[in-house]
Amino acid sequence: MKRFVLSLVALIFAAGLAWAGEMRIVNSPGDGYLNLRTGPGSQYDIIRRMYHGSMVDVLERAGKWSRVQHEETGAVGWAFHKYLAPFEGGVPMKFVYSPGDGYLNLRTGPGTGYQIIRRMYNGESVEILERKGTWVRVYHQSGAQGWCSVKFLRN
Template sequence: MMEVFEAMRFSAKLFLLGALLLLWGSAAEARMVSIDRDTVNIRSGPSTNYSVKWEVGRGFPLKIIASKGSWYKVRDFENDEGWVYAPLTSRKAHLVVKKPVINIRSGPGTNFRIVTQAKYGVVFRTEKRVKGWVRVRHESGVTGWVARRLLWGW
């Protein structure tokens, strides 16, 4: 009877370990990066021998969906996919505007005054997060708060 109990405990531990590995693997594949150069090519495959699909600028956020050697397969906020050379990326959190026009406010809520607006595709550095709001900084120096649901990235 004791051997059956020990076998069941071992099976349960193995199951939990497998589940944790699956969760960890999913989390690792869902990593985000941002572009760390003024302009970087997104390519159709994992080397400079592949064609350039599009270019992105500094801070542009990308979701890593796979990797091969020193290259990341990435997806952007429009669900376009391509490959970027990993050393040209950073772990600095950035966000991109995913709506036609958004308000940038002086504080984290709709009761705060509008400082300025930003258009679709504008990239911001993430500074702080507070209950569904994000404090952002544009490369021009403009800072303010934006509702998180209006942005894509991290």
């Protein structure tokens, strides 16, 4: 019996490790977001909203819930796994969305202190190449590469 229990514990532990590092996409088009919570259940407090199309890294699973790290904000918490779609690979495509002025500056580095390369207008596409905090290095549809704030990019 002791051997069976140890084998079962090892199997459960190994299954949990299989989820670590798995990229998923928030798939909640109905209300446009998925709640990130402090624990694995709807009774736990909401940390933040993760918007439809944003990416998460699955750290572990507990039943129908996954502990994830939200790629856009770095926040870690629990999300209902049903609303996390598999990421099929490839480079995530995003679109510029800056409602205030209609454009987003593409810069030479990850911060507002860097030189502006060009304006990227709402609806133009970018591919994410790298991330540093809330800044991403992107390949713009024009062929230009640079940095911009991830909070003005949408799927």
